[in-house]
Amino acid sequence: MEHPNPQTMGQQFGRRSWAEPWKIKMVEPLRVISREERERALAEAGYNTFLLRSDDVYIDLLTDSGASAMSDRQWAGMMLGDEAYAGSRNFYHLEEAVQTYYGYRYIVPTHQGRGTEHLISQALIKPGMFVPGNMYFTTTRLHQELAGGTFVDVIIDEAHDPSSRHPFKGDVDLDKLQALIDRVGVDQIAYVSLAGTVNMAGGQPVSLANMRALRELCDRYGIRIYLDATRMVENAYFIQEREPGYADKSIAAILRECCSYTDGAWMSAKKDNLVNIGGWLAVNDRDLYDVLGNLVVIYEGLHTYGGMAGRDMEALAIGIVESVQDAHIRSRIGQVYYLGELLTDWEIPIVQPVGGHAIFLDARRFYQHMPQEHLPAQTLAAELYLDSGIRSMERGIVSAGRDPQTGENRRPALELTRLTIPRRVYTQAHMDVVAESVKAIYDARERTQGLEIVYEPKYLRFFQARFERL
Numbered sequence: 001m002e003h004p005n006p007q008t009m010g011q012q013f014g015r016r017s018w019a020e021p022w023k024i025k026m027v028e029p030l031r032v033i034s035r036e037e038r039e040r041a042l043a044e045a046g047y048n049t050f051l052l053r054s055d056d057v058y059i060d061l062l063t064d065s066g067a068s069a070m071s072d073r074q075w076a077g078m079m080l081g082d083e084a085y086a087g088s089r090n091f092y093h094l095e096e097a098v099q100t101y102y103g104y105r106y107i108v109p110t111h112q113g114r115g116t117e118h119l120i121s122q123a124l125i126k127p128g129m130f131v132p133g134n135m136y137f138t139t140t141r142l143h144q145e146l147a148g149g150t151f152v153d154v155i156i157d158e159a160h161d162p163s164s165r166h167p168f169k170g171d172v173d174l175d176k177l178q179a180l181i182d183r184v185g186v187d188q189i190a191y192v193s194l195a196g197t198v199n200m201a202g203g204q205p206v207s208l209a210n211m212r213a214l215r216e217l218c219d220r221y222g223i224r225i226y227l228d229a230t231r232m233v234e235n236a237y238f239i240q241e242r243e244p245g246y247a248d249k250s251i252a253a254i255l256r257e258c259c260s261y262t263d264g265a266w267m268s269a270k271k272d273n274l275v276n277i278g279g280w281l282a283v284n285d286r287d288l289y290d291v292l293g294n295l296v297v298i299y300e301g302l303h304t305y306g307g308m309a310g311r312d313m314e315a316l317a318i319g320i321v322e323s324v325q326d327a328h329i330r331s332r333i334g335q336v337y338y339l340g341e342l343l344t345d346w347e348i349p350i351v352q353p354v355g356g357h358a359i360f361l362d363a364r365r366f367y368q369h370m371p372q373e374h375l376p377a378q379t380l381a382a383e384l385y386l387d388s389g390i391r392s393m394e395r396g397i398v399s400a401g402r403d404p405q406t407g408e409n410r411r412p413a414l415e416l417t418r419l420t421i422p423r424r425v426y427t428q429a430h431m432d433v434v435a436e437s438v439k440a441i442y443d444a445r446e447r448t449q450g451l452e453i454v455y456e457p458k459y460l461r462f463f464q465a466r467f468e469r470l
């Protein structure tokens, strides 16, 4: 099926340029080290960008996680921290913000996203159960597996094709979900693990039409839907941009509607919510809340702080309100589009359409001579750092890890290198520098050799694995 390019769709309506709805009050100097120093730093880091010191990095596009710039309001909120062990006033501000903007009833704070994944997986998954979802995420799937579950990918096929221009590549394939229900029986389905702007697919959104249809199917069987809301605000932007009938709805209204089709959500507040640390879990079911509110005390902290300081919760409550402003999200994704358009104009292979939080370079097409065993996406991240000190992240065969049953490498169709853009941190000029560096290593692509793994930890190997040049 042919789809128009969603990014240029707006232009036919004569949309004007965006600019950031803020100005800069404080700056953090950047350091550029020489090519020789980068060679040494990268070799010491075992060719893994996670093992570099940030002092050796120029533009840091490793992740958008916890790397946002907070606003003056959020910093002012930090001074209002109520560090009482129990019942901190900041918790109630956070609770109210989540209830208002996401619409769920009961809130459990945690130190970050994977803390919430741990709790919800332990509460809802019994050994042998299946957890269908719209593509895996590394930490999410690991917590589901550690609870005894098996994750089953039920995303539409287009999500695995980096050149498909489907506007909602995050959609669930309801036939795949139905087939799983028929195969294993409804009692063996723990819940549907639904993610907004699917990270591993390239930051691709799920449509409201799909969420509605998913709700209907799940209601027929009494299956619950829990949302990974980490980047759901960005997802709401794509709905506003692409889904008929939503162009005039606010991001806040769209976000509320999305959440209304789910039974609860978990959140890494380090992304959309504009804080450097924090997370929350929110559900509508009181009994489930009681279980989660009890588990959090074991693993994170009391149910009114969950691993965050009072000041963190205040900054988070303010960050939630800022994150759903239309002008904020338009400029945030506008910047990602800007970089995507530069690379597209230069015919550099990237995942299309451009997603919400990052540009994903398609390493298979970038290094066409390199088999997946030679780790093209890891190699690309290493080459980019060597060229200019820009730090990116592998999202391919290394991140996919091994099948826990067979021990074999999982071989994902997508072999990507992620240029992740932190919120409110870099300027358009930084994006120009990034694009030029990608172009330089693309021009040198035929001379580039791959990498091999020489050390591999047991869990989430991409964080700490070491590599050598072939």
Ligand code: F0G
Residues within 6 Å of the ligand: 062, 063, 064, 065, 112, 113, 114, 115, 137, 139, 140, 195, 199, 228, 230, 231, 268, 269, 270, 279
């Ligand atoms: N869910 C999604 C979709 C994520 O992207 C992440 C983290 C998590 C859950 C876990 O949250 O890091 O706060 O524990 N993603 C980061 C990234 C690490 O770089 O994409 P966390």
